[in-house]
Amino acid sequence: MDAPSEELLLQWQREQFLLRERVKEEDTEEWQRHPDFCGLKRVGGVDLSFIKGDDIHACAHLVVLSYPHMQLLHEDFKMVTLKAPYVAGFLGFREAPPLLQTLEKLKNELPDLMPQVLFVDGNGLFHSRECGLACHLGVQADLPCVGVAKNLLHLDGVVKSDEHQSQSSSKPVYVSVGHRISLATAVSLTHRCCLYRVPEPIRQADLRSREYLRSHILAPDVS
DNA sequence: GCGACAG
DNA sequence: ATCTTGTCGC
Ligand SMILES: [Mg+2]
Numbered sequence: 001m002d003a004p005s006e007e008l009l010l011q012w013q014r015e016q017f018l019l020r021e022r023v024k025e026e027d028t029e030e031w032q033r034h035p036d037f038c039g040l041k042r043v044g045g046v047d048l049s050f051i052k053g054d055d056i057h058a059c060a061h062l063v064v065l066s067y068p069h070m071q072l073l074h075e076d077f078k079m080v081t082l083k084a085p086y087v088a089g090f091l092g093f094r095e096a097p098p099l100l101q102t103l104e105k106l107k108n109e110l111p112d113l114m115p116q117v118l119f120v121d122g123n124g125l126f127h128s129r130e131c132g133l134a135c136h137l138g139v140q141a142d143l144p145c146v147g148v149a150k151n152l153l154h155l156d157g158v159v160k161s162d163e164h165q166s167q168s169s170s171k172p173v174y175v176s177v178g179h180r181i182s183l184a185t186a187v188s189l190t191h192r193c194c195l196y197r198v199p200e201p202i203r204q205a206d207l208r209s210r211e212y213l214r215s216h217i218l219a220p221d222v223s
Numbered sequence: 224g225c226g227a228c229a230g
Numbered sequence: 231a232t233c234t235t236g237t238c239g240c
Contacts, residue, residue, distance in 0.1 A: 058231090122229045128228095151230085152228085
């Protein structure tokens with residue numbers, strides 16, 4: 001896949017600044033006000049998995065788990081063809097479109113299963129232009145969203161001395177606001193959804209999308 | 224100037 | 231993101 005032209009990158013930056021203005025970084029839901037998040041029943045997770053040497057075909061996966069027990073309520077996957085290459089700082093333009101499609105499908109076919117909050121594999125406001133993948137998804141789907149990155153995205157003004165060092169011995173994850181949730185609530189909710197290092201919704205979407213590809217190595221994206 | 228850079 | 235089984239450690 002070709003590297004984006006300089007003009008396209010500038011266009012993408014303009015879009016990110018516009019999206020950023022639409023991000024709500026406060027709690028907007030009733031359940032977010034309660035200490036025990038009573039009222040929260042469904043949490044979602046999305047992820048994309050790829051095959052070894054193929055950068056454009058991927059399996060987009062969406063899972064909906066019960067809260068607080070993290071039981072699988074729904075899952076959906078779809079083979080997709082990506083339209084943009086991966087460029088650090090512009091992940092949203094590559095992964096948001098196909099993931100939004102799975103959310104749109106769920107909204108149309110099984111609206112009662114729509115998650116009340118979505119965990120995204122990637123950053124939210126913790127981004128050089130405060131517009132990571134979780135912000136793209138949150139704003140465009142108008143859904144409360146939490147961004148969780150497994151690795152640090154180097155930012156301009158941010159040095160390693162910030163909040164990003166963990167107390168425990170395990171490798172940290174980086175939580176940030178995607179949309180319609182406060183950072184404090186996002187962090188608290190993330191803790192409550194973790195059975196392992198990564199929040200269960202994201203972990204399940206990752207595991208299941210990979211499992212799907214493993215059993216369909218000989219059935220590529222044909223249509 | 225070079226390197227580093229979510230997935 | 232992906233190439234990869236067993237193995238060491240809490
Ligand atoms: Mg991922």
